[in-house]
Amino acid sequence: MTQRLLFLGPPGAGKGTQAQRLAAAQGLLHLSTGDLLRAEVQAGSALGQEAEAVMARGELVSDALVLAIVRSRLEQQQAAGGGGWLLDGFPRNLAQAEALGQLLDELGQPIQLVVLMELDDAVLIERLLSRGRADDNEAVIRHRLEVYREQTAPLIAYYRERQLLQAVEAAGTVEAIEARIAALLT
Numbered sequence: 001m002t003q004r005l006l007f008l009g010p011p012g013a014g015k016g017t018q019a020q021r022l023a024a025a026q027g028l029l030h031l032s033t034g035d036l037l038r039a040e041v042q043a044g045s046a047l048g049q050e051a052e053a054v055m056a057r058g059e060l061v062s063d064a065l066v067l068a069i070v071r072s073r074l075e076q077q078q079a080a081g082g083g084g085w086l087l088d089g090f091p092r093n094l095a096q097a098e099a100l101g102q103l104l105d106e107l108g109q110p111i112q113l114v115v116l117m118e119l120d121d122a123v124l125i126e127r128l129l130s131r132g133r134a135d136d137n138e139a140v141i142r143h144r145l146e147v148y149r150e151q152t153a154p155l156i157a158y159y160r161e162r163q164l165l166q167a168v169e170a171a172g173t174v175e176a177i178e179a180r181i182a183a184l185l186t
């Protein structure tokens with residue numbers, strides 16, 4: 001069974017929704033950098049104060065900050081005896097992908113699968129507008145999509161070259177998409 005995987009895809013593709021379900025079903029550690037950053041904002045920490053304005057603009061928080069969060073969670077899990085993990089929304093650019101590769105080499109825990117969730121822009125925008133989070137207004141969503149195309153989409157070729165990538169159509173019901181993802185893991 002696949003124990004170490006990551007979810008890649010545009011904002012609103014449903015990475016968080018599917019990652020939560022899969023991690024619960026398989027007993028994996030679910031690491032969502034978006035959720036972890038929002039928790040820091042909520043707590044009013046120095047890190048959260050730094051992240052808040054960047055997220056509200058729909059831009060990427062600094063690589064160093066996000067990497068420090070991911071490193072500490074994966075190291076904690078290994079110190080507690082190890083286990084599988086699912087990275088959701090990380091990495092989001094090539095520098096983060098390279099740094100993640102180095103970290104996983106250090107930990108001796110290579111990625112087994114990258115799931116790319118694909119969806120049309122019109123559906124993404126509709127989903128995010130109906131969610132209505134602080135960074136879900138139309139201008140910010142369009143900017144997040146541009147940031148995705150410029151900075152995150154190059155990871156598709158990066159992981160395809162490493163023969164780790166599998167794409168999934170992310171349209172349809174939550175259950176239908178869940179079944180498509182489950183079929184990749186056996």
Ligand code: B4P
Nearest residue numbers: 011012013014015016017033034055060061089127131174
């Ligand atoms: P994220 O929290 O990662 O959020 P997202 O990409 O907007 O959404 P996701 O794809 O997870 O969609 P979801 O399941 O929620 O990022 C937010 C911000 O954090 C970024 O813009 C950035 O500033 C910062 N950040 C995060 N990670 C970073 C990193 N590594 N480096 C730098 N900055 C980082 O689903 C969206 C909506 O669709 C929900 O309302 C859901 O209920 C609905 N939905 C899901 N599946 C559906 C389905 N099948 N049908 C209908 N609706 C569905």
